[in-house]
Amino acid sequence: MSREDRAVQRDRERQDHQSGPEGPPVLGPTVDAQTRCIHYRTVLDVIAIRFACCGEFYPCHLCHEETAGHPSRPWPAASRHERAILCGLCRCELTIQEYTRSPHDPRCPRCGAVFNPRCSRHHALYFAPAGE
Ligand SMILES: [Zn+2]
Ligand SMILES: [Zn+2]
Numbered sequence: 128m129s130r131e132d133r134a135v136q137r138d139r140e141r142q143d144h145q146s147g148p149e150g151p152p153v154l155g156p157t158v159d160a161q162t163r164c165i166h167y168r169t170v171l172d173v174i175a176i177r178f179a180c181c182g183e184f185y186p187c188h189l190c191h192e193e194t195a196g197h198p199s200r201p202w203p204a205a206s207r208h209e210r211a212i213l214c215g216l217c218r219c220e221l222t223i224q225e226y227t228r229s230p231h232d233p234r235c236p237r238c239g240a241v242f243n244p245r246c247s248r249h250h251a252l253y254f255a256p257a258g259e
């Protein structure tokens with residue numbers, strides 16, 4: 128873990144004490160109040176995604192697969208305005224467009240939390256590419 132990561136983690140632990148969970152419920156096997164789950168639990172894994180099929184927030188596609196009991200459906204390309212991403216730190220809901228705008232440097236536009244850039248490898252599971 129780099130020095131920067133440790134600083135981020137310290138900040139997050141401070142924020143933990145200041146604010147309890149608000150906003151929409153996050154389903155599935157979460158491991159903390161910042162939407163980390165049993166599959167993705169690094170310091171950067173602090174988003175939950177609302178699934179187009181059921182309208183519920185889950186931390187990741189595996190959580191949905193194991194918990195929801197139905198196949199997931201990606202958001203159509205025309206749904207970029209949907210507030211389908213939940214920041215686990217400030218609990219604000221981002222639109223798909225806001226979240227996918229900078230896949231290599233994703234962060235929360237409200238609180239500045241840095242998200243895991245590796246999630247962009249899985250975007251197609253959540254958001255249908257334009258043109259489909
Ligand atoms: Zn679903
Ligand atoms: Zn998960």
Ligand SMILES: [Zn+2]
Pocket residue numbers: 214215216217218219235236237238239240
């Ligand atoms: Zn935030």
